[in-house]
Amino acid sequence: xxxxxxxxxxxxxxxxxxxxxxxxxxxxxxxxxxxxxxxxxxxxxxxxxxxxxxxxxxxxxxxxxxxxxxxxxxxxxxxxxxxxxxxxxxxxxxxxxxxxxxxxxxxxxxxxxxxxxxxxxxxxxxxxxxxxxxxxxxxxxxxxxxxxxxxxxxxxxxxxxxxxxxxxxxxxxxxxxxxxxxxxxxxxxxxxxxxxxxxxxxxxxxxxxxxxxxxxxxxxxxxxxxxxxxxxxxxxxxxxxxxxxxxxxxxxxxxxxxxxx
Numbered sequence: 001x002x003x004x005x006x007x008x009x010x011x012x013x014x015x016x017x018x019x020x021x022x023x024x025x026x027x028x029x030x031x032x033x034x035x036x037x038x039x040x041x042x043x044x045x046x047x048x049x050x051x052x053x054x055x056x057x058x059x060x061x062x063x064x065x066x067x068x069x070x071x072x073x074x075x076x077x078x079x080x081x082x083x084x085x086x087x088x089x090x091x092x093x094x095x096x097x098x099x100x101x102x103x104x105x106x107x108x109x110x111x112x113x114x115x116x117x118x119x120x121x122x123x124x125x126x127x128x129x130x131x132x133x134x135x136x137x138x139x140x141x142x143x144x145x146x147x148x149x150x151x152x153x154x155x156x157x158x159x160x161x162x163x164x165x166x167x168x169x170x171x172x173x174x175x176x177x178x179x180x181x182x183x184x185x186x187x188x189x190x191x192x193x194x195x196x197x198x199x200x201x202x203x204x205x206x207x208x209x210x211x212x213x214x215x216x217x218x219x220x221x222x223x224x225x226x227x228x229x230x231x232x233x234x235x236x237x238x239x240x241x242x243x244x245x246x247x248x249x250x251x252x253x254x255x256x257x258x259x260x261x
Contacts, residue, residue, distance in 0.1 A: 004035040006095040011042040018047035020100040027104030055089040058082035077176045084157040091149035099143040106223035121145035123191040142177035159183045198222040208246035216252040
């Protein structure tokens, strides 16, 4: 049996209730077959089930300041960069970060066995129409990444602190995950194998106009089903009507079965 690993997530504000964390934890328990510590960094630990180690949201770096895009409020999405700060939450060793609006659908052990000691992340999804005449950008999607917590990854946080101004400047980096990829260094970034983490809206939903007729289908072989943007898991279960006809989805009851607590 391998040494204990970490699985971590973030929850702040009121956008997502504790139910999302509890269901994520249940999925990890079903699909990870080695000792693990499950940590939720949160500003509200109420209603989290037993077994979840609630830790306070990481503090903002000392030089955090107002920017036109993100403002001075904290936490915001850049709090993910603070997870690389040594000692944060008492983390040490192999650590898998998961956004809480994901569903664990298969064996998680390969996420710790694949390229051990290296930084691994999903390659960001791009709409089909944007892939026809251009190459896929070398940008990670920070919904699911693994790193070694502690001194080995401290350089990522240090770079964030050093480059605070440009990290938050949308002329250089449009998202926190784009900056994270830069901070890690493209020569140190490893992409997860393509079928492991699948996008619900890119891989499960049908293209227009079939999305109005057919129920989303489970992408075979997926270990994690990622709900980035909309729809979220509850929308997928009940059906979703977005601003555009090509974003609508019919109800998918199988999502509820996989997302059980």
